[in-house]
Amino acid sequence: MFDKLETYLEANKARFEEELIDFLKIASISTDSDFATEVRKGARWVHDQFTQLGLTSEIVETEGHPIVYAESPPVVGAPTVLVYGHYDVQPTDPLEEWESPPFEPVRKNGNIVARGATDDKGQMLTHIKSTEAWIQTIGKLPIQLKFVIEGEEESGSENLRPFLEARKERLAADIAVISDSSQFSATQPAITYGLRGLAYFELLLTGPNRDLHSGTFGGAITNPINTLTKMLAALGDSAGRVQIPGFYDEVLPLSNKERRQFADLAFDEQAFKKQLGVKGLSGEEGYSTLERRWARPTFDINGIWGGYQGKGAKTVLPAKAGAKFSFRLVPNQQGDRIAQRLEQFLKTLLPSGIQMELVNHGHGNSVVVPLENRFMAAAADAIEQGFGKPPVYIREGGSIPVVSDLTEILAIDTLLLGWGRDDDNTHSPNEKFNLADFHKGIKSSLYLWHEIAQKSAASI
Ligand code: BES
Ligand code: MN
Ligand code: MN
Numbered sequence: 001m002f003d004k005l006e007t008y009l010e011a012n013k014a015r016f017e018e019e020l021i022d023f024l025k026i027a028s029i030s031t032d033s034d035f036a037t038e039v040r041k042g043a044r045w046v047h048d049q050f051t052q053l054g055l056t057s058e059i060v061e062t063e064g065h066p067i068v069y070a071e072s073p074p075v076v077g078a079p080t081v082l083v084y085g086h087y088d089v090q091p092t093d094p095l096e097e098w099e100s101p102p103f104e105p106v107r108k109n110g111n112i113v114a115r116g117a118t119d120d121k122g123q124m125l126t127h128i129k130s131t132e133a134w135i136q137t138i139g140k141l142p143i144q145l146k147f148v149i150e151g152e153e154e155s156g157s158e159n160l161r162p163f164l165e166a167r168k169e170r171l172a173a174d175i176a177v178i179s180d181s182s183q184f185s186a187t188q189p190a191i192t193y194g195l196r197g198l199a200y201f202e203l204l205l206t207g208p209n210r211d212l213h214s215g216t217f218g219g220a221i222t223n224p225i226n227t228l229t230k231m232l233a234a235l236g237d238s239a240g241r242v243q244i245p246g247f248y249d250e251v252l253p254l255s256n257k258e259r260r261q262f263a264d265l266a267f268d269e270q271a272f273k274k275q276l277g278v279k280g281l282s283g284e285e286g287y288s289t290l291e292r293r294w295a296r297p298t299f300d301i302n303g304i305w306g307g308y309q310g311k312g313a314k315t316v317l318p319a320k321a322g323a324k325f326s327f328r329l330v331p332n333q334q335g336d337r338i339a340q341r342l343e344q345f346l347k348t349l350l351p352s353g354i355q356m357e358l359v360n361h362g363h364g365n366s367v368v369v370p371l372e373n374r375f376m377a378a379a380a381d382a383i384e385q386g387f388g389k390p391p392v393y394i395r396e397g398g399s400i401p402v403v404s405d406l407t408e409i410l411a412i413d414t415l416l417l418g419w420g421r422d423d424d425n426t427h428s429p430n431e432k433f434n435l436a437d438f439h440k441g442i443k444s445s446l447y448l449w450h451e452i453a454q455k456s457a458a459s460i
Helices: 002-024 033-052 117-137 160-166 224-234 256-264 269-276 289-294 335-349 376-387 402-410 435-459
Strands: 056-060 067-071 080-086 106-108 111-113 144-150 175-178 190-195 197-206 298-306 320-329 355-364 392-396 414-416 432-434
Touching: 002 033, 002 111, 002 117, 002 435, 033 056, 033 067, 033 117, 033 144, 080 117, 080 402, 111 117, 111 435, 117 144, 117 432, 117 435, 144 160, 160 402, 175 402, 175 435, 190 376, 190 414, 197 224, 197 335, 224 298, 224 320, 224 335, 256 289, 289 392, 320 335, 335 355, 376 435, 402 414, 432 435
Parallel strands: 080 144, 080 175, 175 414, 190 392
Antiparallel strands: 056 067, 067 144, 106 111, 111 432, 197 320, 197 355, 298 320
């Protein structure tokens, strides 16, 4: 049986790549309403993939962009797997830094370069292509699959929770699978068992009722940009710790065992610095780089504006200033509690001449998947078949809010099987996905459906 399946993958390699290229031409940027038609095209493309395989598929309308939901027939006595992915992508700016246009995919050094290549079109497609291989060669899948492919992941997944809640029974599954993260390195596949959460805010400060001459008024009127920089600076200290009172109250400390496991991974700090073009690293004192990235909370300013940005000098005392900033969260921090504490703290920092508005852009909590989950070994075996090497167990610093929703609403764990690489330029110019990883991902996924069926048969 596996001969047949693998022959199918081999014979269809070139077409799989062509289809990925086709998919990547769709500019499905979810956050920018100018691209709404393209986002819809993305949904349609995914829907067509499923219907061509004979799965029941539906484009589910939401208040925002549609969700594609597809299902294969139930398999008696075998588990059901929910596959989640996203067909939307990040904006392309700064456009001038792309070596080729973001929606004109090109092959380069064994990679495919385009916006969405690794995040998440290429990774998500591996599960559709493995499903195709089963259906076209064997005629059916060894387990039931339910696919939820959304179009708003990169803009906050606002309409996903209501969808999951409304279809709770229909979506019932034994385990979820998501490929939307990375391997440990180019030569070391991984299973991700933890992700950080995210809480995102925007702070707007207003001072005088108009921009003023900084000579006539400066010194007597509170400057919103000066205030903003002070307020933001007060959120962190020089030891890399967030200064909001109570911020660390719920943080679960890393166990010595986990710290040892992180330390045992062959992380090359020199190569990491070199790859990013930095001479030094910094972060919370007392923690290693992997601990800082995977298991400690952070504060980062994501955007800041105000005052004169044009050529030359303009002596202005601006009326307004603003910033976007976010916190990565770890177990057991709760986004809503962090938001409350932040607001209280900012109020204590506000001088009388300035008004503030704090916009909450939402949050997703962190997750840790228990390594004892009964499907973990199936995933490890499948990855070993696909990548030729057993995976290591890692955590990652990014966030996929649906993972905690799946636990809360559907009561299932998620296998996070990342086929990407840390240097794939996710959210950056020249995003890429390695084509060898694409095919290894398809092969792993193909074995995963089998291993999950086997493991559960063994445990009955
Ligand atoms: N695929 C990423 C999440 C990710 C990146 C997981 C790297 C593991 C490693 C996802 O598409 C993403 O970008 N998530 C956002 C959060 C979202 C609410 C916008 C993030 O992490 O910033
Ligand atoms: Mn993603
Ligand atoms: Mn992303």
